Amino acid sequence: MKIEDFKNRVDLSIRRRRYYSEDCGFVSCPECGSPLIEDSCTVIIAAKSDTDEGEFMSNMTGSHFCNSCPVVVFDSEKIEETVRYGIRGDSNLKYEIGGIVDFNAIPKEKRHLEIGVDDNPVPVVDFLPDLNTTTVKSEKKIGRNTPYPCRSGKK
Numbered sequence: 552m553k554i555e556d557f558k559n560r561v562d563l564s565i566r567r568r569r570y571y572s573e574d575c576g577f578v579s580c581p582e583c584g585s586p587l588i589e590d591s592c593t594v595i596i597a598a599k600s601d602t603d604e605g606e607f608m609s610n611m612t613g614s615h616f617c618n619s620c621p622v623v624v625f626d627s628e629k630i631e632e633t634v635r636y637g638i639r640g641d642s643n644l645k646y647e648i649g650g651i652v653d654f655n656a657i658p659k660e661k662r663h664l665e666i667g668v669d670d671n672p673v674p675v676v677d678f679l680p681d682l683n684t685t686t687v688k689s690e691k692k693i694g695r696n697t698p699y700p701c702r703s704g705k706k
């Protein structure tokens with residue numbers, strides 16, 4: 552099958568282990584130390600707050616992937632922004648990323664259809680079970696006054 556419609560630099564079809572980084576960019580793989588590849592992906596986020604609840608899909612940029620092992624590192628700040636945008640209430644907010652959507656798994660003849668309907672389900676790839684450590688600390692530090700590439704103006 553030739554895939555031209557959805558271009559990702561990493562294989563989104565494999566189950567990966569989730570990690571979260573508070574230091575966007577500049578992270579290496581928490582399992583093998585290789586440099587991570589930045590790519591965007593669409594994720595299913597299940598969010599819940601005291602006043603609202605919902606499950607939604609969001610396109611996440613700033614996700615980092617290892618090409619040597621099944622690892623994905625999410626930018627936790629970006630996820631929280633996404634969740635707050637997608638849900639009205641924000642007190643006691645809880646969220647979980649349910650999976651990464653692999654658009655390449657949609658058969659070509661169904662790609663023009665709406666996804667998420669009965670005969671064209673969203674192709675979600677779920678995650679491998681977490682290990683003990685889920686927060687990644689960056690080895691390379693960015694200077695305090697350097698604007699972070701993925702945070703708008705905040706330090």
Ligand SMILES: [Zn+2]
Nearest residue numbers: 580583617620
């Ligand atoms: Zn790795």
